[in-house]
Amino acid sequence: MTDASQSWTPPMTDPHDPVAAQWEKLRGLSGPAKKTGDDLSASPVPLRQPFNPRRRGAKPKRMKTRYDGRMDRSYRDPGRFGDLVQREVRRNGWNRNFAVGTIRGNWAGIVGEDVARHTRVVMYKEKERQLHIECDSTAWATNLRLMQTFILQTIAKKIGGDVVAELRIYGPRPPNWRKGRYHVKGRGPRDTYG
Template identity: 30%
Template sequence: MDADEHDPTGLDLASEIARAAVEAAEYGVQLPEPKPVRPVRRTPRVFDEQRSGAHPDERDPQLVGDVLDQIVRDRGWKKRINLSTVLRRWPDLVGEANAEHSRPVHYEKGLLVVECDTTAWAQAMRYAASQLVARLNDSLGEATVLRVDFRGPQAPSWKKGPRSVQGRGPRDTYG
């Protein structure tokens, strides 16, 4: 068969192979056994980098707000941020009149310290302390604020400064 005459179906080649096999069988010629086809062993592929699958996971792009929320939770800043947010709304929590005469000054381990203008305001606000604790825990999360301590104004200290004296000092000023 010439190179110009090509059978795309391959029937000519198949008939030639069949004829050769029949002739070999008639004359007792043994055709060589075909070599067994060895399956190709593939080594498992090891990826140095991890790749994302079909389902969302932490390696996929995330929204900035979700990432910041996760950082706040991981670092334990959630109570502090919630507390600062709520304390900025102090007038809404205690009322305008009470907010004019009091301000939160410190928070630690469930204790909120509130400083009042006078001892009378501190005493009046102590009566509403349980309601305030309930409102704060609604806003901040359960058991964030365990107790509120209302304090009146602090008397000046005469223990330090240019006019301080050693020992007990004069007793006629605030006694």
């Protein structure tokens, strides 16, 4: 029983046990471990190659083109965000509102940094196509009135000629003592300062 050619097998308790029989079969397939950690090669595992359909014999896909030879942009392809916004603006009729928002947001780019520091766009009247501008001082209001044609030309060049037809330029407004929505005419200003 101590023969070196025979391998040791644990005694089975039941010869008809299917689980034990499968374990014995697996033990016989695995065999003894022949390699140790010292004799393993230090070569790195080769990296997996990226999928290349041509390597497997697949035909390359051709890009769909229109009759004139231009590439056909499928409706499923994602478009540029700016194109999407422009299409929605045109479809909903927001062109003028979008242009006025551009003027308000880019006021420093239209009139320059120095002028923009002392002026601000207050409102836009759509029916009259008037842009109302308020200045820090009357001197800046006078200066802006002299530059009015230049500003209108710049707006027409950058935004469009049909957006603003007239500039209304105001100096600083005096403080308003009215509070709330409704107002009853009083007796006029009084000497309440001492």
